[in-house]
Amino acid sequence: MRPGERPEPGQVEPTRPGDTGTWRSLNSVAPGGSGGERSTAHATVHRFTDNLSLRARLTLIYGMLFFAAGSLLVLVNYLVVAVLLNALLSEESPAELIENSHYIEQVLTHVTRFSLLALFLVGLLAVALGYAVAGRALSPLQKITRIARRLSERSLHERIALSGPDDEIRELADTFDGMLERLDRAFDGQRRFVANASHELRTPLAINRTLLEVALSAPDVSPDLRTVGQTLLETNARHERLIDGLLFLAKSDRELEVKARVDLSEVVTTVLSQLSGAIDESGLSLRQDLRPAPVTGDPVLLERLVANLVENALKYNVDEGEITVRSGMYEGMPAVQVENSGKVIPAYEIEGLFEPFRRGSGDRVGSGRSAGLGLSIVRSVVRAHEGVVTAWPRAGGGLVVTVCLPVPAGNGTEPAERR
Numbered sequence: 001m002r003p004g005e006r007p008e009p010g011q012v013e014p015t016r017p018g019d020t021g022t023w024r025s026l027n028s029v030a031p032g033g034s035g036g037e038r039s040t041a042h043a044t045v046h047r048f049t050d051n052l053s054l055r056a057r058l059t060l061i062y063g064m065l066f067f068a069a070g071s072l073l074v075l076v077n078y079l080v081v082a083v084l085l086n087a088l089l090s091e092e093s094p095a096e097l098i099e100n101s102h103y104i105e106q107v108l109t110h111v112t113r114f115s116l117l118a119l120f121l122v123g124l125l126a127v128a129l130g131y132a133v134a135g136r137a138l139s140p141l142q143k144i145t146r147i148a149r150r151l152s153e154r155s156l157h158e159r160i161a162l163s164g165p166d167d168e169i170r171e172l173a174d175t176f177d178g179m180l181e182r183l184d185r186a187f188d189g190q191r192r193f194v195a196n197a198s199h200e201l202r203t204p205l206a207i208n209r210t211l212l213e214v215a216l217s218a219p220d221v222s223p224d225l226r227t228v229g230q231t232l233l234e235t236n237a238r239h240e241r242l243i244d245g246l247l248f249l250a251k252s253d254r255e256l257e258v259k260a261r262v263d264l265s266e267v268v269t270t271v272l273s274q275l276s277g278a279i280d281e282s283g284l285s286l287r288q289d290l291r292p293a294p295v296t297g298d299p300v301l302l303e304r305l306v307a308n309l310v311e312n313a314l315k316y317n318v319d320e321g322e323i324t325v326r327s328g329m330y331e332g333m334p335a336v337q338v339e340n341s342g343k344v345i346p347a348y349e350i351e352g353l354f355e356p357f358r359r360g361s362g363d364r365v366g367s368g369r370s371a372g373l374g375l376s377i378v379r380s381v382v383r384a385h386e387g388v389v390t391a392w393p394r395a396g397g398g399l400v401v402t403v404c405l406p407v408p409a410g411n412g413t414e415p416a417e418r419r
Contacts, residue, residue: 011347011395015324015339020289023330024339024400026392054141055134062130063123070119074112081111140169144176156184198247205243209236245373248304261408262302264293264336265327271306272325275314282314284321291328293335296408297385305381306336308374309401313340318397333387333404342398350391350399354379378403 012024052060085104140162147160159180162173215221216229268290272279279286295302313323321341328335345353356376375391378401382389387405394400 012339012392012400013395014341014398015287020287020324020326023326023335023337024392024394024402026390055131055138058134058138059127059131062134063127066126066130067119067123070123074115074119077115078108078112082108140164140173144173148176151180156180156187195247198243201243202240202247205236205240209233209240212236242373245377248373248377258298258300259296260299262295262297262299264295264302264306264334264405265290267299267302267306268325268327268336271303271310275307275310278311278314279323282317283319284314284317284323287322287324289324289326289328291326293327293329294408295334295385295405297405301381301384305378305403306338308378309336309338309403312374312401313338313399316340316399317342321398330402330404333407335402335404337400337402339394339400340398341394341396344397345393345399347393350393353391353399354389375401 012026015022015024082104085107143162144160147158151158159177160173161177162170164170212229212233216226216233221229268288272286272288310323310325317323317340323341324337324339326335326337326339330337354375356373379389382403382405385405387403389401389403391399391401
């Protein structure tokens with residue numbers, strides 16, 4: 001990207017020299033044009049109606065029905081009083097009837113006024129009672145909603161177990177429990193299958209590697225056989241990386257078994273020291289800005305997460321490219337951001353990069369460097385820690401991946417947010 005150029009929509013501006021401490025973010029431009037005020041008012045009305053809860057809607061319906069029935073009752077009361085007064089005065093002479101008509105109108109006016117006042121006061125009481133009754137009637141649904149929000153692939157063992165009368169809501173809860181049980185069996189069976197298959201495949205691969213190494217170590221090995229053996233060793237190593245990736249993916253898909261206080265800056269420092277040799281050999285320029293970012297999670301999984309991000313930036317880069325690694329607080333959350341130069345990646349391909357066995361090149365030729373599970377493991381680890389991972393294409397080529405994790409409980413003091 002040349003100096004002075006602006007990134008295209010959907011791209012992130014690269015980090016400039018001396019600007020390492022500034023987080024990369026995707027800026028969206030609000031569309032302009034005529035009719036903005038009208039569209040804003042229209043959107044406000046729709047937002048108000050859409051944000052009404054079911055309890056508020058039921059209360060509104062209860063209130064409208066009560067006021068409609070009360071208005072009809074006031075009208076019937078007015079007609080009944082008018083008919084009774086006219087019947088009582090029907091035997092009087094016309095002169096007396098005309099004289100008392102004024103009193104009849106006053107009586108009807110007072111009856112109507114006090115009836116409307118009583119309707120308003122009782123209507124307010126009815127709305128309050130309707131709100132309470134609606135909340136009571138919807139409490140089982142609120143329990144179902146709370147449990148459904150807590151559920152994920154790692155907590156499908158929970159059940160609603162709703163008690164009470166055998167009505168429609170109880171039937172809904174029982175149906176939901178049955179669905180959860182089927183999903184739990186399906187996910188558990190899938191994880192067991194991946195783990196067992198990976199374990200079973202590692203043994204023959206280890207035997208193959210040993211046999212090939214022993215055969216190649218013989219002094220009388222011909223050049224052709226040595227070439228074939230080296231090729232087989234590379235293929236075997238790629239399969240071992242694939243199996244290890246599948247094992248780690250199966251492990252990261254489970255609920256966290258280890259939770260410890262970890263600083264992401266220390267994790268990044270450890271990973272960069274482990275990969276320092278590969279970074280030096282690549283000839284890439286490494287820029288880093290590491291600030292404290294405390295989280296609660298599995299240290300092994302978090303280290304694998306950061307390692308996969310850095311390895312991905314190493315593998316999919318260009319000659320004399322660059323890698324920028326940041327850690328700290330981003331939008332109020334502990335975060336790690338890895339930015340790398342590389343080939344231009346269309347925005348519509350970003351989501352596919354997080355799928356297993358998907359690579360940025362879109363093919364499998366020359367893929368011996370990677371098993372295609374790096375970003376899949378990243379997303380799985382982030383989900384296990386209830387975090388968020390986002391990726392944006394970088395202007396001029398490359399990728400910017402940001403991982404945000406929840407703030408640990410009891411963390412009273414947070415570092416200042418950086419932009």
